[in-house]
Amino acid sequence: MILKNLNFDEYDEHHSPRPDVTDFDQVIESAISRRGFIGGVVSIGASGFVLGSAAFPDAVSAKTDRFGFLQIPSNTYDTVTLPEGFEWKILISWGDPLWSDASEFDHNSRGTADSQKRAFGDNNDGMAIFHRSGRTVLAVNNEYTNRSIIWGNRKDGKAKTNDDIEKGMMAHGISIFEITPTADGWSVVKDSPLNRRITPTTDMELSGPAAGADLVKTSSDTQGKFSQGTWNNCGNGETPWGTYLTCEENFNGYFSSSNENYNRSDSMKRYGINLEDWGYGWAKIDDRFDISKEANESNRAGYVVEIDPFNPGSMPKKRTALGRFKHENADVVLASDGRVVVYLGDDERGEFLYRFVSDGRYSVGADNSDLLDNGTLYVAKFTDDMRGTWVALTPDSTGMTAAEIAVNTRMAGSKVGATTMDRPEWVASNPNKVESYVALTNNKNRGIKPNAGGDPTPVSGPNPREANVYGQILRWRPDGSDHASNQFSWDLYAMAGNPDVHTDANAGSENINPDNMFNSPDGMMFDTHGLLWIQTDGNYSNDGDFAGHGNNQMLAGDTLTGEIRRFLVGPKECEITGMAWAPDRRTMFVGIQHPGERGESHFPGGGTSVPRSAIIAIRCTDGNIIG
Numbered sequence: 001m002i003l004k005n006l007n008f009d010e011y012d013e014h015h016s017p018r019p020d021v022t023d024f025d026q027v028i029e030s031a032i033s034r035r036g037f038i039g040g041v042v043s044i045g046a047s048g049f050v051l052g053s054a055a056f057p058d059a060v061s062a063k064t065d066r067f068g069f070l071q072i073p074s075n076t077y078d079t080v081t082l083p084e085g086f087e088w089k090i091l092i093s094w095g096d097p098l099w100s101d102a103s104e105f106d107h108n109s110r111g112t113a114d115s116q117k118r119a120f121g122d123n124n125d126g127m128a129i130f131h132r133s134g135r136t137v138l139a140v141n142n143e144y145t146n147r148s149i150i151w152g153n154r155k156d157g158k159a160k161t162n163d164d165i166e167k168g169m170m171a172h173g174i175s176i177f178e179i180t181p182t183a184d185g186w187s188v189v190k191d192s193p194l195n196r197r198i199t200p201t202t203d204m205e206l207s208g209p210a211a212g213a214d215l216v217k218t219s220s221d222t223q224g225k226f227s228q229g230t231w232n233n234c235g236n237g238e239t240p241w242g243t244y245l246t247c248e249e250n251f252n253g254y255f256s257s258s259n260e261n262y263n264r265s266d267s268m269k270r271y272g273i274n275l276e277d278w279g280y281g282w283a284k285i286d287d288r289f290d291i292s293k294e295a296n297e298s299n300r301a302g303y304v305v306e307i308d309p310f311n312p313g314s315m316p317k318k319r320t321a322l323g324r325f326k327h328e329n330a331d332v333v334l335a336s337d338g339r340v341v342v343y344l345g346d347d348e349r350g351e352f353l354y355r356f357v358s359d360g361r362y363s364v365g366a367d368n369s370d371l372l373d374n375g376t377l378y379v380a381k382f383t384d385d386m387r388g389t390w391v392a393l394t395p396d397s398t399g400m401t402a403a404e405i406a407v408n409t410r411m412a413g414s415k416v417g418a419t420t421m422d423r424p425e426w427v428a429s430n431p432n433k434v435e436s437y438v439a440l441t442n443n444k445n446r447g448i449k450p451n452a453g454g455d456p457t458p459v460s461g462p463n464p465r466e467a468n469v470y471g472q473i474l475r476w477r478p479d480g481s482d483h484a485s486n487q488f489s490w491d492l493y494a495m496a497g498n499p500d501v502h503t504d505a506n507a508g509s510e511n512i513n514p515d516n517m518f519n520s521p522d523g524m525m526f527d528t529h530g531l532l533w534i535q536t537d538g539n540y541s542n543d544g545d546f547a548g549h550g551n552n553q554m555l556a557g558d559t560l561t562g563e564i565r566r567f568l569v570g571p572k573e574c575e576i577t578g579m580a581w582a583p584d585r586r587t588m589f590v591g592i593q594h595p596g597e598r599g600e601s602h603f604p605g606g607g608t609s610v611p612r613s614a615i616i617a618i619r620c621t622d623g624n625i626i627g
Helices: 008-015 025-033 038-044 113-117 162-170 266-270 402-407 409-415
Strands: 086-093 124-132 135-142 173-182 185-188 196-198 203-207 226-228 233-238 244-248 304-307 317-319 327-334 339-346 353-361 375-383 387-392 424-429 436-440 472-478 487-495 521-526 531-536 553-558 564-569 575-581 588-593 614-620
Touching (some): 124 588, 173 244, 185 614, 339 436, 402 409, 472 521
Parallel strands (some): 124 575, 203 317, 424 521
Antiparallel strands (some): 086 614, 173 185, 244 304, 327 339, 339 424, 436 472, 521 531, 588 614
16 A cells, blocks of 8 residues: 555554444444435535524625625636736745745755744745734744655655654744745845744643643653644634734644554544654654653644744743644634634544633733643534534543643543534634634545544534545534523534535535535634635545535635635645735735645646645735735
8 A cells, every 4th residue: 555645644543444344433424314304415516404594694785796706717827827917926835944044945855854943834824914113024834845846856755764764844833934024025024033843842831731741741851841842733823912823733644653562542643643753753852752652642743832932042832732643723713702712623634623712801901821731621512403512521421630631632522522514624704703613524434434433423513524525614603602601502604525426415505506516624713804715625626526616716705695715726746735914904815735645746836846745826906904
């Protein structure tokens, strides 16, 4: 089996395969046989049950076109395509130096560990803009690096030296840098005192219920209070008090064991900590990534990390109260009484959707620095009557200590019977209405295999399709229009699909048509007008079930009418992820991640140049506001 082209989930399942036949088969058969629900979904494309006019009560009155652009067709070009009236330029690409004493990107060597420490990281993902006292800072996640590209100067595309391994390591983490407007658009300010690289070796503080617990103590940190580094940072969030939240997702793939007979714990198995890593080889240069030498080190990864973007000397904090799992993003809103609410998705097949509610209340100008350390973590349970409940994860409800809940959050969710979901990706809350959305990107195991903890994944509720390859966008509205309410109603804003290929539920919901179809919704963010921007990370084969989908793309959805339009198509083999707006809202920054991950792109340089992840700046040619 060729492993190098597997995605993260496929790699994990290769090492920790789920059983094909389980003791919950009867549950699945029962769910599939409930034709009153599932049959209705199949026969009418889900629109009659979870969509239709009831889902968009404002559709008739919303007569104004709020998009501001005409839809573009899908394509498979190796460039960025936008509607007429918009233009783009590169803001920064992988390897571009943030300081003038660092060397420019070398297409032959792909740099060294030292040059990468001083340059923009690889595979940019979530990002956020911060503006203070006339200065603008962009904070960007650098999720991972493509080994065959960063080590492409080696004949076999593998690391040959310790410096090769360290170079790959330094391409991970966070890039924080100042940007400024110029006559030609926004540009990076080299040598700004605000510029900073945060990497897998940066000192971090553990805060919240796991701090000081035996579960996080190691030989180098016997008090369990400090850790080193952050990596595989996917989505993000930002707080009302002006800090950046970066989310550790597929942290598990960097650990390995020098002892091939090492007996992994149940927790390691649930979180996908295996005897082999994904090929990065970090344990070869740092013993903390060897689970047979440091069994607790993996318990110190998988958190939301809070960073002050305007204080380069500050120490990032891992907020363990927000739980440990494969975090996608952290969507922060305020409850009616001022408490901070954070919505969180665990991006793995059959895992859960979470919510954190702080004990304290946010106050402008006050010290809000500990609000994310004290509060209650909840997990979502959905029912087929389009209702749902947030179940508190407490010692009483789980039989676990507060530290155990923070470290082994997935087990806590299983104990209270949380609903297994189709890979919860980004959560986005409407700024103009008390409602939230989550991208359920896909789940080929739905109705076929359990999740990593053995929890059943029946076809039901917000996950209505077996072997779901297209994904859907779930919407919920808390009771009383209060994000702190424990009860909510739900529906599906959209079910992605292909109406050119299918006539059943896989055709998608009624707001999906041959002109706007897509698969695997991932990144999502609202603009100030209430348009929901949707980014995809899906199958770009443009063949079979995905014929006509083209390259990955970004769309905008009107949540009043349900209409969805395609705004952007990315280059070959990329993912579109991460977005932010300039302070004047006249420029939108969008991430182009892993172009050419399978060798078929040379974006952005073209020709035979090395493909490089990048952030592009998009603006209207007439200078109007965008978003």
